[in-house]
Amino acid sequence: YNKMQGWCDTPLTTPGIEGAEEAGKALSEVPFDIALSSDLKRASDTCEIIMKYNANKDELQHIASPFFREQFYGYFEGMDSEMAWRMIGGSHGYGTRQEMFAHESIDTIKDWIKEADPYHQAENAEEYWVRLDDGFKLISQLDGAENILLVTHGFTIRSLWYRYGDHIPLVPGPKNASITIMTMSEKGEIKIPKWNLMHL
Template sequence: MPLKSFTITLIRHGETEENSLGIIQGQSDTKLNATGIQQAQLLAATFPIEEYSIAYSSDLSRAYDTCRVILSDSPQAKSGASLKDIRTDVRLRERSFGPLEGQSLDALIKLAKEHNTSVVNFVPEGGESPEDIRRRVRNFVETRLLEEAQKESTDDRALKILLVSHGGAIRELINYFVSFGHHSFKAQKEKTRIIPPNTSVNDFLVHYDLQTFAASPVKTVECLRLHDVSHLPESFQKQALSQKQVNDHYKGPAV
């Protein structure tokens, strides 16, 4: 049987006050600030939401509200021809940092150094490890996402899925897709390691087979677009791309 496929667009939520101040948010339910709302509105103005059949979001407000703005403020929504239902899933939440949530990024860096480990791999008591978040986003893809994609797919229309989540969760989703090794990722290798900028757009073409008995039903993935913030004015682009990187393996700017 031929492989089934769909295009998925991963979008990081807009800016929050904590985000702008370098405060660890994790699974705290922080809200979009005025800049974050404006970023989402600017994306909505050119986003072809009429092409999408499914919208997923983390249940945390900053992601859900970004998704809601994209759906409600698109030109198609104003004419009544837009996707309205948002499906939430707790597996799309940001990585938990336990008691460090609400503290500065510098506090995390300091503790990691004291424990003689990397910032990425340091796990605060009660928080999640990189493997924890990696496992749950993969579980989301290989169970709910693929099963619902198969139900929604038709022969006359290419299925497109919108997913709004958080920087760490999206980075793990991107790395999961990278693991399937399609050549289209080679030119983007360094970019796959960074935390996506606020309201950045990432597109992937996913080929899968739910009848397989292999380790994963995903077979190949093509990278179509990565960390695109062209919908933002130049000043916003610089702001979105200048965030600190909690990543020991990438030392360059988030571009």
Template sequence: MKLYIVRHGQTEWNVEKRMQGWGDSPLTQTGIRDAGLLRERIKEVPFDEAWASPLKRAEQTADILVPDQQIHVHEGLKEMRLGSMEGKRQEDLHPSEKKTWQTFWEDPERFQPNGGETYGEVEKRVNGFLEDISRTSSGNVLLVTHTVVIKLLINRFEDRPLRRIWEPPYVHETCLTIVDWDGTNGKIEVSCSIDHTKAGRGW
């Protein structure tokens, strides 16, 4: 099975630097354009299935990528729930939340947001998604999801411990990761590529 893993396009909250989590905001014109550029990049790939997070920014991106294909949604692909921090900019956080946000980056094993999820909880549902599709899917499978999910998948396929989750590569909007996956092990063939956006902008 070949997994084509994509982060959603740029959103209004991305531009405003607000934490989204399970909150949501629509794609910007840049997000729509970049998703269109990625569609051109992968247009020759015959996708057997397309899956997306149920959050609208992911579904909207998936609809642009494969407009004539049914999009299946799965809770396992949702972004990490950030609880009380969702919708806020970093400078708007309560002092206790700022300390929690620091552990998000620096000590992920201890991260526990008020009303949100730990990395372990997200990892459990991501692994549940992989188990589900390993039983039912084959061929080329498109996954449209979010930053933490993609980083957890990369960690799994590269056999990294959680403490290394924020090592490169950086997960840009509409970045593409391609993984050859046998249901247990995955070999990353392309990692968080945004070559389509560079070409589209004349870089």
């Protein structure tokens, strides 16, 4: 329906289920040690679908956490997406999110979301990254987990690209059910060498 669905807990659509099945098949030979996801239903269900194809499916544990949720859009949750982005970017001279994403940093956009929210309850950049960083602290504490499946959301993937990728443009954004590869060193250094893949 082209709605803003940050923390709105919507189910997977039929194309979403099909995309999860394809991602599961593409990742089937990666021996995951643990599976993590956002605790929102669409991400958690995607994770479960991917897991059932995995070489380690009989041993895989799934942890669903609010740390890996989508950006929280506050007042704009459930609103028509294009209308919401116009309200967020309009006072800064942007009529569409594509224009905004092409010219502004992800953190500036996050701050504008909170600024435009009449209740100022949407997450700004600082609040968002504190939450995500708590998720990565969780990952760094997982003993013996070399290959980790992490299922999250489109704007969060775009945010991670911007922070850890090498000059990755914000447009076009990631396709649904695409695969992004992240690496984390023992010191906690994160990099994104590949993104927006439909197969390995």
